[in-house]
Amino acid sequence: MIKDITIGQYFPGNSFIHRLDPRAKLIVTFAALVEIFLCKNFLSLALIFIFSVFSILFSKISFKVVLKGLKMIYFLIFFTALLQIFYNEKGNILFEWRKIKITDGGVYTAIFMAVRIISLIFISSLLTYTTSPTTLTDGIERLLSPLKKIKIPVDTLAMMMTIALRFIPTLIEEIDKIMNAQKARGADLDTGGVLKRAKALIPIFIPLFVNSFRRAYELAFAMECRCYNGSNHRTRMKIMKFTWRDIAAFIFIGMMLAAIILLNHFFGAVI
Amino acid sequence: MTVLEAENVSYKYSVGTPFQITALDRVNVKVEQGDMLAVIGHTGSGKSTLIQHFNALLKPTEGRILLYGKDINESRETAHNARFKVGLCFQYPEYQLFESTVYKDISFGPANMGLSSSETDERVRRAADFVGLSENMLGKSPFDLSGGEKRRVAIAGVMAMEPEVLIMDEPAAGLDPRGRRSILELIGNYRKKTGRTVIIVSHSMEDVAGVAEKILVLNRGSVAMHGSLDEVFSRSDELRGMGLDIPQITRIFSELNKYGFGLKKNVYTVEQAKDEILRYLHKGGNAK
Ligand SMILES: Nc1ncnc2c1ncn2[C@@H]1O[C@H](COP(=O)(O)OP(=O)(O)OP(=O)(O)O)[C@@H](O)[C@H]1O
Numbered sequence A: 001m002i003k004d005i006t007i008g009q010y011f012p013g014n015s016f017i018h019r020l021d022p023r024a025k026l027i028v029t030f031a032a033l034v035e036i037f038l039c040k041n042f043l044s045l046a047l048i049f050i051f052s053v054f055s056i057l058f059s060k061i062s063f064k065v066v067l068k069g070l071k072m073i074y075f076l077i078f079f080t081a082l083l084q085i086f087y088n089e090k091g092n093i094l095f096e097w098r099k100i101k102i103t104d105g106g107v108y109t110a111i112f113m114a115v116r117i118i119s120l121i122f123i124s125s126l127l128t129y130t131t132s133p134t135t136l137t138d139g140i141e142r143l144l145s146p147l148k149k150i151k152i153p154v155d156t157l158a159m160m161m162t163i164a165l166r167f168i169p170t171l172i173e174e175i176d177k178i179m180n181a182q183k184a185r186g187a188d189l190d191t192g193g194v195l196k197r198a199k200a201l202i203p204i205f206i207p208l209f210v211n212s213f214r215r216a217y218e219l220a221f222a223m224e225c226r227c228y229n230g231s232n233h234r235t236r237m238k239i240m241k242f243t244w245r246d247i248a249a250f251i252f253i254g255m256m257l258a259a260i261i262l263l264n265h266f267f268g269a270v271i
Numbered sequence B: 001m002t003v004l005e006a007e008n009v010s011y012k013y014s015v016g017t018p019f020q021i022t023a024l025d026r027v028n029v030k031v032e033q034g035d036m037l038a039v040i041g042h043t044g045s046g047k048s049t050l051i052q053h054f055n056a057l058l059k060p061t062e063g064r065i066l067l068y069g070k071d072i073n074e075s076r077e078t079a080h081n082a083r084f085k086v087g088l089c090f091q092y093p094e095y096q097l098f099e100s101t102v103y104k105d106i107s108f109g110p111a112n113m114g115l116s117s118s119e120t121d122e123r124v125r126r127a128a129d130f131v132g133l134s135e136n137m138l139g140k141s142p143f144d145l146s147g148g149e150k151r152r153v154a155i156a157g158v159m160a161m162e163p164e165v166l167i168m169d170e171p172a173a174g175l176d177p178r179g180r181r182s183i184l185e186l187i188g189n190y191r192k193k194t195g196r197t198v199i200i201v202s203h204s205m206e207d208v209a210g211v212a213e214k215i216l217v218l219n220r221g222s223v224a225m226h227g228s229l230d231e232v233f234s235r236s237d238e239l240r241g242m243g244l245d246i247p248q249i250t251r252i253f254s255e256l257n258k259y260g261f262g263l264k265k266n267v268y269t270v271e272q273a274k275d276e277i278l279r280y281l282h283k284g285g286n287a288k
């Protein structure tokens, strides 16, 4: 069911990766994502792919969970690969039939793209799998805090994000509940044409919106009762500190960057 | 005749994730035609999970659910038809209202059944009348009603489908004492008038004692007891071990009996207590 979506979910744990400082984790993740796009040949891509697989092993999050998260984008991967195979006309022709031409360049690019997307998902989902949403927004807030100097209300934005993230599971649970309630009244949600299906969503989304507004009011009220004021200098309960783990992670990702640049330089580019 | 039967039903949530949890563990239950059954259990004992099996919203991980002896999960059609035969009203049903008027909201279920508009109209009015919604309420927006009124609208929405089995999950939750009493009374009346099978879920023995005739006690996803009120309430020590209790008035009577008043043991409501005390005084009984 809808609850089985694992992307963006947090799995508590105590691994090396779980215990990284959120700021470090954000920077390292961002650097890794950039590195994925820097890769120009299969060697450097293999390096980053192995890195992402080992990171998952290191985080002690089961591969089953990660692969399940990938399920939603199998289609995207498949489609991208297919487009590359049929429309990329670089390199030698392997197969030709009327207008369809398949080249070795196209096949390489297709594989390259697929591995790249999978690595992207592995690394970015690992960030949310191993960091609780609140810690994550705290980290973002701290990283962006220099922007306060130019009057961007970073802390208010961070609070908004925390609240939004906090309510995603609640909303998912609620959609599930409302869907069940309407199904119990005979609503038919998964047959019929596009129009019929769109119409079938009305009994789900109206109560969902109504309840969300109600909840938002209640929350705002509760926050005001506790004198919440976004702009004051709020202190925090958990103080972030860089440790040897974070330094190790920085050094490692730096070395990866160097390795990728060298590999790109000394071996030919595929794309 | 057996209407609904759970045959060795087990159910696990979030299979294959770190959050996997066994909500039902080999449950065997038979619900007979015309039963007024209360499902009772501590929070998290699997009550809501069990009743969602009865109209095929959940599919057992193991085991089968039989409606009139036929597996309801046999095909899409049987599952869909089960929704009309077994009406399920969820916990806090007022949060599922969506139409622009009360009338339209109540008619959502009957309309989904493909009934003619005159038949639908008749059913909506009958159900609304039954739950005590006046004619002029039917034209109002359901979002303008009070919590208790919304609850009635939602209940009417399920009743209007005229299911052979009506299941209500915590129908009285979150209402004030008078609201609770009137909702429970309404369910009792519905049962008396239609003679149909009714299942109510609750974690309050007090609430249940007034309406139910049989009780099913769930404990950590298994059936702990299933029987008449007398049978279940006579095992008060076991119930206490599961975080449940017999009604207060029953406790008072059993304490009184310890002092040698020869009172009836099966007194579960204040009403019955009054009759029993009057009977006792009439007889000229006295404490020893
Ligand atoms: N959608 C769900 N996903 C995962 N676990 C769930 C889900 N719904 C219920 N559970 C778990 O299954 C178990 C049984 O839950 P259930 O809702 O059936 O209990 P209940 O007896 O109805 O409790 P209550 O009296 O609080 O309503 C609980 O441990 C609960 O945490």
Ligand SMILES: [Mg+2]
Residues within 6 Å of the ligand: B047, B048, B049, B091, B169
């Ligand atoms: Mg429940």
